[in-house]
Amino acid sequence: MKKVKRAGSVFVCLIAFSMMVMSVAAYGEEDNPDKVLATVGEEKITEADLYAKTSMLPPQFRARYETPEGKKKLLDQTVKFSLLSQEARKLGIDKRKDVANKIKEIVDNIIIQELTKQEISEKIKITDEEIKKYYKENKDSFTKPEKVKANLILFEVKDDATAEEKTEKEKKAEEVLKQLKNGADFEKLAKELSEDKRTKKRGGSTGFFSKGKRLNTYGEKFEEIVFSLKPGETSDVFESKKGFYIVRVADKKARRDQSLDEVKNKIERRIKQEKQKEAYSNFIEELKKKYPVKMY
Numbered sequence: 001m002k003k004v005k006r007a008g009s010v011f012v013c014l015i016a017f018s019m020m021v022m023s024v025a026a027y028g029e030e031d032n033p034d035k036v037l038a039t040v041g042e043e044k045i046t047e048a049d050l051y052a053k054t055s056m057l058p059p060q061f062r063a064r065y066e067t068p069e070g071k072k073k074l075l076d077q078t079v080k081f082s083l084l085s086q087e088a089r090k091l092g093i094d095k096r097k098d099v100a101n102k103i104k105e106i107v108d109n110i111i112i113q114e115l116t117k118q119e120i121s122e123k124i125k126i127t128d129e130e131i132k133k134y135y136k137e138n139k140d141s142f143t144k145p146e147k148v149k150a151n152l153i154l155f156e157v158k159d160d161a162t163a164e165e166k167t168e169k170e171k172k173a174e175e176v177l178k179q180l181k182n183g184a185d186f187e188k189l190a191k192e193l194s195e196d197k198r199t200k201k202r203g204g205s206t207g208f209f210s211k212g213k214r215l216n217t218y219g220e221k222f223e224e225i226v227f228s229l230k231p232g233e234t235s236d237v238f239e240s241k242k243g244f245y246i247v248r249v250a251d252k253k254a255r256r257d258q259s260l261d262e263v264k265n266k267i268e269r270r271i272k273q274e275k276q277k278e279a280y281s282n283f284i285e286e287l288k289k290k291y292p293v294k295m296y
Contacts (some may be wrong), residue, residue: 037075038083050074072177131267137258139216142263145211147253148225151186152218153202154196157243173237173244180234186248195243208253217243 033048053074054065065074075221093099135142151175155169177187187203194200198217215223219241229235229249237244 037275038079041078041086043082043086045075045078045082049078075081101269104246112243114279116283120276120283124275124279126271126275127270131264131272132260134267134271135263139257142257142258144253146227147210148249148254149208149251150206151190151248152196152199152222152231153186153190153194153204153246155193156195156246157239168197170237170239170244172277173246177237177246179250180246186234205250207250218245222247257289 033046033051035047036044037047037050038045048067050071055061059067064070088094092193094103153173155173155176157166157169161169167294172193176184176193176217179189179231180186187205190204191200194204196204197203211223215280221238221240222245225238225240225245226249231249231252234248235246237246239245
């Protein structure tokens with residue numbers, strides 16, 4: 001059973017590698033794409049073969065194979081792949097029905113991708129007028145909500161805490177508030193005394209957040225207090241989810257409408273997705289007329 005699983009894993013890896021091989025990409029002008037780097041039996045491995053593989057990778061991974069050492073490693077992998085591929089074909093593995101079905105599935109995925117790109121994606125054009133119209137009709141969805149950044153000190157009250165324990169926590173919070181009113185450093189006290197693991201190491205800083213984003217973490221009362229304060233203001237001790245709090249607002253960002261230039265690319269993607277979806281449905285219906293479908 002283990003041998004079957006191991007063989008399956010190897011097959012999946014080889015198929016994934018083969019998908020990279022089947023990619024076709026433009027080659028860099030500074031290199032000779034026909035230059036033969038190795039021969040494996042009668043098969044030649046060229047510069048273009050290596051480039052076809054690296055062109056499929058994200059830029060951060062592609063860089064690994066652009067150095068002489070990286071290129072040599074990739075060539076070694078390609079040679080091994082060629083050896084295995086040739087032996088598999090010699091043994092007729094590619095002719096086995098189960099393997100042939102998997103190969104067909106992979107090939108179908110690739111050519112369908114190219115077909116939809118050629119017949120749908122590349123034919124869709126988005127005009128500036130369409131973008132402006134979409135922006136005007138959906139302006140409310142391109143609004144940056146009000147955001148606040150605060151520092152907090154929490155004295156946590158467990159769900160099973162007694163009345164005495166709860167009172168003790170509230171007293172501690174009141175004592176810290178007195179220190180703050182006498183000029184104590186808020187962030188320093190937060191690092192020393194706050195029981196909120198999320199913000200303690202940052203001096204109680206919450207980072208910027210909009211309404212609703214900290215509701216599950218700190219509760220409704222916390223958000224109500226924080227958004228009611230002005231930058232620089234410190235709250236009194238108040239109770240919210242998890243315990244007793246003292247908060248100081250560090251900064252605020254007012255609600256504002258995003259300009260067309262800010263969201264132009266986002267709108268273009270949205271319109272394109274909508275058009276692609278419609279064009280795809282229409283294309284499928286046309287193909288059904290061309291290739292009648294019968295369901296059994």
